[in-house]
Amino acid sequence: MPLGLSAKREGEEIELVLDDGTAEERLRMLAVELAEALARLEAPGYPTMDPEELEDEPDDVPNYTTAQVELIEPEGVLILRKIKVPGPDLLEFTTPSGSVYEYEWPGASEYLRSLLPR
Structure with missing residues (x-):
């Protein structure tokens, strides 16, 4: 489990707990919607640049994909982005309150997928 990210599945719903060491947010959503959002982040057509190009021309191409999930609680939308940067x-995650939490993709996506429907 990535530091600061935990989840608990209860039936059709999943509760994410995002913690940055100073604040904690609990978000509840349908597990299938989170699974679909993670799948959309890896859909074909993902813009890529190798790390050297990204450093030389950071604004040349968007190096992220975005998906969103309608939350059950709190009311609002959770925005997910897979960001391609040099390194992992x-x-x-951008929450309805405007807070932003970042985790390394490989560990976070693997952890969440283990709790989600396939």
């Missing part, structure tokens, strides 16, 4: 890709 990142999984970023």
